[in-house]
Amino acid sequence: MSQRKSKPPASATDNGTSDAPIDSTFLESLLGYNARRTALVIIEAFLDRMSVYGLRPVDFSTLSLVAHNPGITSRQLCAALGILPPNLVRIVADLDKRGLVQRKPHPTDGRAIGLHLTPDGSKMMKEAETTVLTLEDAASSRLSVEERLTLISLLKKVYKA
Numbered sequence: 001m002s003q004r005k006s007k008p009p010a011s012a013t014d015n016g017t018s019d020a021p022i023d024s025t026f027l028e029s030l031l032g033y034n035a036r037r038t039a040l041v042i043i044e045a046f047l048d049r050m051s052v053y054g055l056r057p058v059d060f061s062t063l064s065l066v067a068h069n070p071g072i073t074s075r076q077l078c079a080a081l082g083i084l085p086p087n088l089v090r091i092v093a094d095l096d097k098r099g100l101v102q103r104k105p106h107p108t109d110g111r112a113i114g115l116h117l118t119p120d121g122s123k124m125m126k127e128a129e130t131t132v133l134t135l136e137d138a139a140s141s142r143l144s145v146e147e148r149l150t151l152i153s154l155l156k157k158v159y160k161a
Helices: 031-050 057-068 074-081 085-097 119-139 145-159
Strands: 101-105 113-117
Touching: 031 057, 031 119, 031 145, 057 074, 057 085, 057 113, 057 119, 074 085, 074 113, 085 101, 113 119
Parallel strands: none
Antiparallel strands: 101 113
């Protein structure tokens, strides 16, 4: 059952040159549109604040998973982040070159290599995660704590289906 409401189209005499409000009712009724608009606000702030660390969103996500799961394997990272192995190889190689991660043999799987943060990587991630929490608080400042937790829970229901 659709809950979408539509407004009548703009006047036929409006050729797009006036300052009349634009009817975006249909778009604003779409989950994808709203999720994308929200993501753009947060990603813009993220890119600005993470530039001091030289981190893109995928770098931050990778490092955060390594920080909170020492010894995580490439296979586990690919599954958790939804990225292809060839893409992860490049990401890990770049983070390794920067001295942020190191590879060590996995303690229980002789074929696997576990990833760990270096001391520099650990220090940077503590600062970067604090920065991300601050920017997310600012981006969601119009939500109560309960609303924010509800929103996160609902979004997870969509992508963790």
